[in-house]
Amino acid sequence: MSTTLATASAGSRLSNEPGRALLAMRGQHLVTDSPPPLGGPNEAPNPVELLLAALAACATFVCERAAAEMGIALAGVSVTAAGDFDPRGVCGEPFDPRFQAIRLRLALDGVDAAQADALLHALRTRCPVYTTLARATGIEVSLA
Incomplete structure (x- = not known):
């Protein structure tokens, strides 16, 4: 008898603002920013x-x-x-x-x-x- 594994997934794509990405998980969305050393605005969680x-x-x-x-x-x-x-x-x-x-x-x-x-x-x-x-x-x- 084999066990069916659960699969989690998330996606990320760049937004129109440098250093910012939009994350997608199960129809939910979240913004993430890169920190200032990488050119990000650092307003959202990194x-x-x-x-x-x-x-x-x-x-x-x-x-x-x-x-x-x-x-x-x-x-x-x-x-x-x-x-x-x-x-x-x-x-x-x-x-x-x-x-x-x-x-x-x-x-x-x-x-x-x-x-x-x-x-x-x-x-x-x-x-x-x-x-x-x-x-x-x-x-x-x-x-x-």
């Missing part, structure tokens, strides 16, 4: 911020779902993702532009230490964004 936002959002939803499945009365989840990279590589200089470190900080309201550990385990094993990024670079996870 792709690096969107990647970190995707990680934070995915972690939030996995914790919410896992808590419901485990019968944990989770009162709230707040997640912050931050990452360090060398912007010189993005600008064409001979430096590695990958994230050198990613930090994920979770505030889990209404849970005890054992429940928090169970939710962190769910995050580390079930979040597709986390598991993909963690295999590419280490991600430090901590509780607030």
